[in-house]
């Protein structure tokens with residue numbers, strides 16, 4: 372049968388684009404596989420990964436540990452390094468052959484380049500930078516009940532236009548983060564979404580899944596003529612960027628450090644040091660040139676969920692909260708008792724951060740010495 376993205380009934384299963392670089396799986400892939408498992412269970416279908424590279428079989432089975440049922444592996448020297456042409460061709464051909472109903476990509480540089488190209492070729496929709504995904508209507512309603520001010524009890528979600536119970540509901544910030552929009556792609560398949568690194572939670576690793584996963588090597592066609600760009604060399608950024616996404620403790624600074632920028636950053640670094648964590652920041656701090664952009668937490672920065680997030684002199688704008696409100700514990704230090712950050716903080720300290728933080732550092736050191 373010829374490919375027809377409007378023939379909804381012909382599409383089945385949830386797919387995740389499994390991004391690897393230099394033969395190493397990107398951590399976001401495990402987050403997406405974990406989320407894909409949830410969606411596949413809601414639909415009662417299989418979860419499949421699609422992995423492209425050169426000799427990448429060795430990293431495929433691990434995907435089973437996070438919930439994948441099957442992984443389609445495409446090996447070729449032409450797929451060793453990412454190029455838009457080669458990856459788009461192989462993925463589009465695979466989608467035409469196997470017809471997944473949902474396809475998720477990480478919103479990495481590669482995912483942001485690849486997903487729109489594939490969506491355009493396949494004539495389907497793509498929702499970029501999603502922060503929440505649902506198929507199940509009850510789950511979606513619950514998400515709205517707890518995370519929005521929509522009057523869900525008096526809202527009719529049924530629609531004549533599409534089956535609300537089987538379509539992927541893709542939620543993302545809109546209008547500069549001032550509201551959240553939920554988008555569906557009811558008329559074409561696959562429904563495609565990109566999700567930023569760190570947004571979805573990784574499931575606990577299950578060794579049994581590794582034993583059960585099915586690894587498939589479909590036939591495919593790809594020749595040098597299909598690839599119009601040549602990767603001559605891969606040069607890694609010399610500077611080591613801060614690893615906010617993997618950190619368990621994050622101490623973030625905001626414009627509240629303005630009266631002594633260097634002193635404020637030094638205090639945050641010392642606090643992060645005693646906790647074994649890293650330093651993040653609000654966008655105001657990056658915009659002012661006080662810290663580099665890799666430290667920024669929030670809607671246009673990184674999405675983090677550490678064990679403990681300490682916000683020093685950060686007001687708590689919605690765009691900042693969007694990147695850290697899923698942290699296990701939030702501690703806010705702010706001299707304004709009405710700062711919105713206190714609304715989501717588990718512990719709040721009203722005071723001058725330059726006075727409060729040295730006391731915090733001292734008591735943590737004491738507690739550590741006693742332990």
Ligand SMILES: Cc1cc2nc3c(=O)[nH]c(=O)nc-3n(C[C@H](O)[C@H](O)[C@H](O)COP(=O)(O)OP(=O)(O)OC[C@H]3O[C@@H](n4cnc5c(N)ncnc54)[C@H](O)[C@@H]3O)c2cc1C
Nearest residue numbers: 625626627653654655669670671672684685686691706724
């Ligand atoms: C499209 C868009 C995307 C955005 N994306 C992001 C994003 O990703 N991340 C982000 O952070 N922002 C983002 N923003 C900006 C966001 O709206 C806020 O402007 C920003 O978060 C404010 O940063 P801040 O809290 O550090 O500064 P402010 O809002 O100025 O707050 C400073 C806080 O410090 C407190 N303070 C001052 N002195 C002290 C002191 N000595 N001790 C203790 N507290 C003190 C003040 O009471 C105040 O609450 C975005 C905005 C837009 C429009």
